[in-house]
Amino acid sequence: xxxxxxxxxxxxxxxxxxxxxxxxxxxxxxxxxxxxxxxxxxxxxxxxxxxxxxxxxxxxxxxxxxxxxxxxxxxxxxxxxxxxxxxxxxxxxxxxxxxxxxxxxxxxxxxxxxxxxxxxxxxxxxxxxxxxxxxxxxxxxxxxxxxxxxxxxxxxxxxxxxxxxxxxxxxxxxxxxxxxxxxxxxxxxxxx
Amino acid sequence: xxxxxxxxxxxxxxxxxxxxxxxxxxxxxxxxxxxxxxxxxxxxxxxxxxxxxxxxxxxxxxxxxxxxxxxxxxxxxxxxxxxxxxxxxxxxxxxxxxxxxxxxxxxxxxxxxxxxxxxxxxxxxxxxxxxxxxxxxxxxxxxxx
Numbered sequence: 001x002x003x004x005x006x007x008x009x010x011x012x013x014x015x016x017x018x019x020x021x022x023x024x025x026x027x028x029x030x031x032x033x034x035x036x037x038x039x040x041x042x043x044x045x046x047x048x049x050x051x052x053x054x055x056x057x058x059x060x061x062x063x064x065x066x067x068x069x070x071x072x073x074x075x076x077x078x079x080x081x082x083x084x085x086x087x088x089x090x091x092x093x094x095x096x097x098x099x100x101x102x103x104x105x106x107x108x109x110x111x112x113x114x115x116x117x118x119x120x121x122x123x124x125x126x127x128x129x130x131x132x133x134x135x136x137x138x139x140x141x142x143x144x145x146x147x148x149x150x151x152x153x154x155x156x157x158x159x160x161x162x163x164x165x166x167x168x169x170x171x172x173x174x175x176x177x178x179x180x181x182x183x184x185x186x187x188x189x190x191x192x
Numbered sequence: 193x194x195x196x197x198x199x200x201x202x203x204x205x206x207x208x209x210x211x212x213x214x215x216x217x218x219x220x221x222x223x224x225x226x227x228x229x230x231x232x233x234x235x236x237x238x239x240x241x242x243x244x245x246x247x248x249x250x251x252x253x254x255x256x257x258x259x260x261x262x263x264x265x266x267x268x269x270x271x272x273x274x275x276x277x278x279x280x281x282x283x284x285x286x287x288x289x290x291x292x293x294x295x296x297x298x299x300x301x302x303x304x305x306x307x308x309x310x311x312x313x314x315x316x317x318x319x320x321x322x323x324x325x326x327x328x329x330x331x332x333x334x335x336x337x
Contacts, residue, residue: 026235038223059231063238122215145213
């Protein structure tokens, strides 16, 4: 199928085509969802190599479930968000050896590195602050505020209720605000 | 601290956060072309593996069907042979019955002929056993009548 024609197809239609052996459909899905998987993986893990590995794993799972994909039940993008963030959460849990909602202690090195970020590196400051959040809070904040998903979409991706999403997001933002408070004032983003 | 003040504090904190979120969105990490290529290659590998597995499964199914057909052909032949055997048996039975009927017919014929007065043309071949009338008896009977 021509690439232009594929642009008009939904992710789900492309996945069904791929499930039937259409390699071009897979390439179109990679163009759409590969960056999503990588971006979310990186934002969750904060490490390029690990993010690449995890994004590949998420896409590999998509290829494998393609023939059994049940149309009309979930958006493919939501599925990718779910699988990627769940894989990332598992890695974070193994890495830290703590519960999903248990806040890790912030290492002195991380705190000083955060303080040391330069003014034009707010993205890096947030990335470092995000790394201090418990995995589930980080997942909710990344999906809501960096990926722009709605709370119901996040609820579906995280397989929890909307209220739980709101709670996780609020707690995550509160922690981020505390972590970045001094930095904001330093950078001129004070309470104004 | 009252609820309103707490709410306002949170709102102020979150408003400040938005600048960080915006910066992070603007600096969204992009995958390398090599990573995307690798993802597409994985997709091709999975498709190829699936197609090979399907082809192998189809071949195995075809082999099983062929084997079943062979067994079925053997069974058909055996059934056919059994059928002919049965027919043979039936033919044999029919032949036996025919012979038996012929024998019965022949055996009954002299008596029947006697009863209708045609004894003169009846064979006397079996008269020795005494069951049937011999020539002298027949002649005597005819004279009495």
